[in-house]
Structures are given as structure tokens and as C-alpha cells.
Amino acid sequence: MLYYLKQVSLSRGSWLLLLLSCLAFEATGLYFQHVMKLEPCVMCIYERVAIAGVALAALIGMVAPRLLLIRLLALAVGLASAVKGLLLALQHTDYQLNPVPWNQCPLMVEFPSTLPLNKWLPQMFEAYGSCSEIQWSLLGFAMPQWLIAIFIGYILVLGLVLISQIKPSRRQRTLFK
Template sequence: MLKMLKALSVQRTGWFLLVLSGVLLELTALYFQYGMQLQPCVMCIYERVALFGIIVAGLIGMIAPRFFIIRFFALIIGLACAIKGVLLALTHVDYQMNPAPWKQCSIFAEFPETLPLDKWLPVLFQPTGSCSEISWEFLGITMAQWLVVIFAFYSLLLLLVLISQVHKSRTQRRLFN
């Protein structure tokens, strides 16, 4: 399996699939926001930024997938964003499952002054909802819980691809052929 993941990582196809999956998830989020009128909260916006980080990692990997340094850099960025996404989604689930007046997210996105995404692209990054509100479920699982699954999958996949970069495959000698 590691051999297959490494072979996929040195081709643009693998990185394109990573970008495509992230873009499709972002488009789904925008459909929920504008098509279904579900208002994103601050945690939703932060999770959206983490997903954009995975997309950027895929784009970096697509630049020159045959160069180890670029692949490694893209994998580290993607893995860091995926792990951050898991942590954000778990916090979001905690806000939803254990609501309390003293445990709530901010009503404003707190981006760095040098990167005020909510001011630059309010269509994508302006929070208007409440973190503890559960406004959508599928199969009895909330959107935040689905995001835990999605980011955990990305984390596991990117970790395995990272391991495949340094894993030496053993060549088997065949006695009878």
C-alpha cells in the first residue's frame, strides 16, 4: 500500500485528487451557506480555512511532484492543516454536544491583522451563526461530526503518504520463476 501511495504522490494525478476533493467540500459548504441558508459560525469558518490549507498543499504538490522537497513541503502543510481541522472540528462538536453559557465561541472571526480573511472575502469567511446550534444532520450525524471524520481521513491519508516517502521497499528474491 505504501508503494502505491508513493507512486501516486509523484504524479500530478494524486495531488489533483486532493485539490478536487477539497474544492468539492468547499463548494458543498457554500451550497449549505447560500443554497440552504445555513449560517456558518466562527468554528465553521476556521474549519473552512483548514480545508483551504489542504487545497493549497495539493496545489503546491502539483507544481513539481517528482521533487522530494516540494512533495515533502506539501505533505507537511497538508498534514498540519488536516490535524488542525480535526482539532477545530472536535472543539466544534464539544460546543454542540455540551452547550453552556461559559463555553461558547466568539461571534467574530479572529484572524491575524496581516491576514484578515473575513474583511478581504466576507462572502467566504464572515461568520454569522452560532457554534452550539445544530442546523443540519445526515444519518444522525451533525455537520461538525462529519468534519471530524473528513479531517481524520485527510490526516490518516496524508500521514501514510508522508511515511511512504521515506519507506524503503524490500525487493524479494525469487528462487523459482
């Protein structure tokens, strides 16, 4: 299995698939916000940025997937973003399941002054909802609970691909060449 994962990581198609999954989740979030009129909270925006980080990792991996350094950089960025996203989704779930006055998210998003995403793209990165309010659920699970599963999936896949990078490639037999 590790050999297969390493071979898959050498192709642009696998990184494109990762990028497409991230774009699908981002598009779903924007659909919820702009079509279904659900109000994104600060944690929703931070989780959205974490998925964008995984998408950035996919773009890095697509640049030159056959170069080990590029693959390792892409995997590091993707894993870091997925782990941060998981931690954010867990905290968001805590806000929703334990809504008390001293367990609340900030009122406004806080991005670095060098990367003010909420100023550059307010339609995508501005928050105006409450973190403790459950606005949507599917099969009894709220949105941050689904994000926990999504980020765990990304961590598992990217982690296995990272482990597969230490697996040496199989050499072709040259007995009859």
C-alpha cells in the same frame, strides 16, 4: 502498499484529486451557506480555512511532485491543516453537544491583520451563526461530526503518504539490457 503510495505521490493526478476533494467540500459549505441559508459560525469558518489549507498543500504538491522537498512541504502543510481542522471540529462538536454559557465560541472571527480573509472575501469567511446550534444533520450526525471523519481521512491518507516517502524506489533489473 507503501511503494504504491509513493508512486502515486509522484504524479500530479493524485495531488489534483486531493485538490478536487477540498474544492468539493468548500463548494458544499458555500451551498449550505448561500443556497440552504444556513448561518456559518466562527468554528465553521475556521474549519473552512483548514480545508483551504489542505487545498493549498495539494497545489504545492502539484507544482513539482517528483521533487522530494516539494512533496515533503506539501505533506507537512496538508497534515498540519488536517490536524488543526480535526481539533477545531472536535471543539465545535463539544460546543454543540454541551451547550452551556461558559462553553461558547467567539462572536467574531479573528484573522491576523496581515491576512484578513473575512474582509477580503466576506461571502466565504464571515461568520454570523451560533456554534452551539445544530442547523443540519445527516444520518444523525451534525456537520462538525462529519468534518471529524473528513479530517481523520485526510490525516490517514497524508500520513501514510508521508511514511511512504522513506521507502526506497524499486530499481529496474538490468540483467538483459
